[in-house]
Each structure stands twice: as structure tokens, then as C-alpha cells.
Amino acid sequence: MDNKKKKVVLGLSGGVDSSVAAYLLKEQGYDVEAVFMRNWDSALNNDILGNPTVEDEICPQEVDFEDAKKVADQLEIPLHKVNFVKEYWDNVFTYFLNEYKKGRTPNPDIMCNKEVKFKAFLDYAESLDCDYIAMGHYARVRHDKNQSYLLRGVDNNKDQTYFLCQLTQKQLERSLFPIGHLEKTEVREIADKLNLATAKKKDSTGVCFIGERNFTEFLQNYLPAKEGKMMTLDGEVKGTHIGLMYYTIGQRKGLGIGGAGEPWFVIGKDLEQNVLLVGQGFHHENLYSDRCTVSDVNWISDEPLTGEKTCTAKFRYRQKDIPVKIKWKDKNELIVDFLEDVRAVTPGQAAVFYDGDTCLGGGFIDAAFKDGVMRQY
Structure with a gap:
């Protein structure tokens, strides 16, 4: 050329x-x-x-x-x-x-x-x-x-x-x-x-419209928040959250829960009751899933996905590749089975699929499951 x-x-x-x-x-x-x-x-x-x-x-x-x-x-x-x-x-x-x-x-x-x-x-x-x-x-x-x-x-x-x-x-x-x-x-x-003018320039971080400012303060300017209870799975109230939108699955910082024992993490959300579910320990069982559904799937290749395919997936940026099996649930939604349990698979985030170095495409996580039961994510 x-x-x-x-x-x-x-x-x-x-x-x-x-x-x-x-x-x-x-x-x-x-x-x-x-x-x-x-x-x-x-x-x-x-x-x-x-x-x-x-x-x-x-x-x-x-x-x-x-x-x-x-x-x-x-x-x-x-x-x-x-x-x-x-x-x-x-x-x-x-x-x-x-x-x-x-x-x-x-x-x-x-x-x-x-x-x-x-x-x-x-x-x-x-x-x-x-x-x-x-x-x-x-x-x-x-x-x-x-x-x-x-x-x-x-x-x-x-x-x-x-x-x-x-x-x-x-x-x-x-x-x-x-x-x-x-x-x-x-x-x-x-x-x-x-000697380019940008040679020493620091890499940008975060989303461009937020930059490095306080994320919660920025979001509060656009969406009204509703406070609610912060609870364990057995119903113990551990505090008050400032709005479910401000928390993500697996989050540790900003919960304000002290005391003895392992750190506390966000393990789920109850949207109907406006309750933030929390649990102790990085390896809390509710943080792990073995399946998810993925919608708005973009399949890059002209070669269609048929039947079941074994490949790898990332459920967040810089995560290690996870071995998975994928198959269509319907025309636009995939069922993704993990060959090992995965921590903090979060609705709204992307699931991206790979065959070696080739990116096959991806979509957005709708729900995560463990042993056939949907997590309250």
C-alpha cells in the first residue's frame, strides 16, 4: 500500500x-x-x-x-x-x-x-x-x-x-x-x-467530564440521592448510605463501618427497599458468582457465534482473563458461564470476550448468578 x-x-x-x-x-x-x-x-x-x-x-x-x-x-x-x-x-x-x-x-x-x-x-x-x-x-x-x-x-x-x-x-x-x-x-x-510539547504531560485519569474532582459531589449536581439503611444479609443495620447510586459492588472505601474483624464491603443492593447490603471480608461469599447475562452485545467478527464457545472474558478493565463458555440466550443476550468463580461481577459494567489476542466483542452485564440464584446486584 x-x-x-x-x-x-x-x-x-x-x-x-x-x-x-x-x-x-x-x-x-x-x-x-x-x-x-x-x-x-x-x-x-x-x-x-x-x-x-x-x-x-x-x-x-x-x-x-x-x-x-x-x-x-x-x-x-x-x-x-x-x-x-x-x-x-x-x-x-x-x-x-x-x-x-x-x-x-x-x-x-x-x-x-x-x-x-x-x-x-x-x-x-x-x-x-x-x-x-x-x-x-x-x-x-x-x-x-x-x-x-x-x-x-x-x-x-x-x-x-x-x-x-x-x-x-x-x-x-x-x-x-x-x-x-x-x-x-x-x-x-x-x-x-x-521534544514534543506533551512529552512530560501527565496521563489523564477518570472520565473527562468528572476529571479528578470528587465523584459524589459531581453526581449530586445531576441526580437527587435518597438515603437509606446499610444492612447485613441477616438484617443487622450497620449505618446509613447516602444513595445507592454512589456505591458499587466490592467497594470498601467510604462505608464508614469500623470495629474489629475484617474490612466491610458492598455485597449487593436491594433497590425496592433502598437498602445497601454490606458484609465482612474480601472473600465474602455473596461477592462471588459463576454466571452472568450480558445484553447489547456487539460481536465484532463477521463470523457469527453459534452454539457454545469457550473463550476468555474480562468483567472490568485490567482484570485478569477469566475462562468462560458463552452462548446466546436470545438474539441480543448472552449467557456467560465462568469456569472459576469471579468476584464483584457488576451490572452496568462491560463483559468483553477474547480469543487469544483477538477481541471478539462485548456487551453490558445485566445480572450475576451463583448456583442458579440471581445476586442482588
């Missing part, structure tokens, strides 16, 4: 990963243009909610844009600034809030990739007559004649295929991941050698 004839539109975030991705694409001979995505606008979103009190001091998009511009200028790449605030609000943030209303624990990064970075962004990039889009994700893609395959990034600690599990063939076949073959340390070394 003559890369000089291929145009790539890159998502340039103002971070070191996408900066090095831009450099590598140019080195490979592609015609590169960059886009800075503006996905969050506190002033606009607060007007929608009639809530002027939420501040956006810890998501400095203007600083990120200036860093992206410095890198684009240094690499002599055209840079566009595009507003995807409405798409993000409609398809990511609304989903985020609705999941919390249901007492579930959502993963907005997955929806951001599905609806914004590889959908709204792709639509915009196509208006620029691109052949491919590219992102600074730690993942790889193999484009064969008939289909494309999503592969884990070489850096196991940074692999981001978990967050890309909802990508379709149409999105994947137009995508490149220029740094997926590199370790993070190698990316930093390249940025240092080039």
Missing part, C-alpha cells in the same frame, strides 16, 4: 499518546490531518439542567487544545477543532445518568468510543475525504481482505481493547491505532526525543 496516497484524520487530544500517533503516521507516509474534539461544555450543560453551580475547573479543555495545537504546529499537521457536545450529551452522558438511576455502574468511556470517537468523529472525518481515522489507543487492528480484527495492545498494562468492544466492522475497517505495537515507556521515549 502506498501510504502517501492515503489520508488519515487523527483524533489529537493534547496528550502524549495521540501526539506520538500523529508523528508515527507522518513517518509512515500518510497524509495526516488532526481533529481536537470538544465533548463537554459545563456552561451549556448546566443551562440545560437549570443548574449554574457545577464548575468545570478540573477538565481544562482549553489547555488540552493549546497543547494539541503546539504538537500539530511542530509536526506541520493541519488541526481542526470540532464540537461534539450535543452528541456526547445525547449518547454518552444521558446513558451515564440513566444507568445510575437504575442502580447500575456504567462505563461511559465505552459509549464515548462507540458514539463519539468512532461514529460522530468518523462522520466528520469522512467529510474531509479521509481513507482512515486514527486514535492514540493502546490497541491494534489487522485489516484482512474480508474483515478487520481488533487485537490487544502490546503493552498489557495499557491495553484498551476493553473500551473498544462496541466497535463495528464498519468502524474498525476505517481505523488505525499507530501506537498499539508500543509499550508506554517507548511512547514517552519517542515524545522526549522529538
Whole structure:
């Protein structure tokens, strides 16, 4: 392939990963243009909610844009600034809030990739007559004649295929991941050698619209909370919770339960009674399950899943691979049987399936079971 004839539109975030991705694409001979995505606008979103009190001091998009511009200028790449605030609000943030209303624990990064970075962004990039889009994700893609395959990034600690599990063939076949073959340390070394403006920049953490601010305080601006009892399975009241939405299965911090013995953990939720179930010990039996159901499944391969398949799964980011057997319950829901008990399988989180290095796809956990009995998650 003559890369000089291929145009790539890159998502340039103002971070070191996408900066090095831009450099590598140019080195490979592609015609590169960059886009800075503006996905969050506190002033606009607060007007929608009639809530002027939420501040956006810890998501400095203007600083990120200036860093992206410095890198684009240094690499002599055209840079566009595009507003995807409405798409993000409609398809990511609304989903985020609705999941919390249901007492579930959502993963907005997955929806951001599905609806914004590889959908709204792709639509915009196509208006620029691109052949491919590219992102600074730690993942790889193999484009064969008939289909494309999503592969884990070489850096196991940074692999981001978990967050890309909802990508379709149409999105994947137009995508490149220029740094997926590199370790993070190698990316930093390249940025240092080039003296890129982002070379020393700290990696971003958390969801972009929350940043590093207090999560509970942020959520309280958007969803009213209802206090309730914090109880053990045998009915002993251990305290008061501030709202079920603020807790996730397996959580230890923030419960305020002291005393002798092992630490206390969230082991379940009773939504009807507004009760947070708690238990002592990391290995509390109620934290473990041997099956789950998964809906909104995206199967990446053109080769359909038929019958029962043995593969591995991750039920949270950076979790070790779990051997599982999967089969369809109906057209859009999978039954996932674990070959070993798994701790804190949490409704709302993603279940992502792998065959070796190949990401097969994923969906969202609806319920977890142990010995055929559904957990109160």
C-alpha cells in the first residue's frame, strides 16, 4: 500500500499518546490531518439542567487544545477543532445518568468510543475525504481482505481493547491505532526525543467530564440521592448510605463501618427497599458468582457465534482473563458461564470476550448468578 496516497484524520487530544500517533503516521507516509474534539461544555450543560453551580475547573479543555495545537504546529499537521457536545450529551452522558438511576455502574468511556470517537468523529472525518481515522489507543487492528480484527495492545498494562468492544466492522475497517505495537515507556521515549510539547504531560485519569474532582459531589449536581439503611444479609443495620447510586459492588472505601474483624464491603443492593447490603471480608461469599447475562452485545467478527464457545472474558478493565463458555440466550443476550468463580461481577459494567489476542466483542452485564440464584446486584 502506498501510504502517501492515503489520508488519515487523527483524533489529537493534547496528550502524549495521540501526539506520538500523529508523528508515527507522518513517518509512515500518510497524509495526516488532526481533529481536537470538544465533548463537554459545563456552561451549556448546566443551562440545560437549570443548574449554574457545577464548575468545570478540573477538565481544562482549553489547555488540552493549546497543547494539541503546539504538537500539530511542530509536526506541520493541519488541526481542526470540532464540537461534539450535543452528541456526547445525547449518547454518552444521558446513558451515564440513566444507568445510575437504575442502580447500575456504567462505563461511559465505552459509549464515548462507540458514539463519539468512532461514529460522530468518523462522520466528520469522512467529510474531509479521509481513507482512515486514527486514535492514540493502546490497541491494534489487522485489516484482512474480508474483515478487520481488533487485537490487544502490546503493552498489557495499557491495553484498551476493553473500551473498544462496541466497535463495528464498519468502524474498525476505517481505523488505525499507530501506537498499539508500543509499550508506554517507548511512547514517552519517542515524545522526549522529538521534544514534543506533551512529552512530560501527565496521563489523564477518570472520565473527562468528572476529571479528578470528587465523584459524589459531581453526581449530586445531576441526580437527587435518597438515603437509606446499610444492612447485613441477616438484617443487622450497620449505618446509613447516602444513595445507592454512589456505591458499587466490592467497594470498601467510604462505608464508614469500623470495629474489629475484617474490612466491610458492598455485597449487593436491594433497590425496592433502598437498602445497601454490606458484609465482612474480601472473600465474602455473596461477592462471588459463576454466571452472568450480558445484553447489547456487539460481536465484532463477521463470523457469527453459534452454539457454545469457550473463550476468555474480562468483567472490568485490567482484570485478569477469566475462562468462560458463552452462548446466546436470545438474539441480543448472552449467557456467560465462568469456569472459576469471579468476584464483584457488576451490572452496568462491560463483559468483553477474547480469543487469544483477538477481541471478539462485548456487551453490558445485566445480572450475576451463583448456583442458579440471581445476586442482588
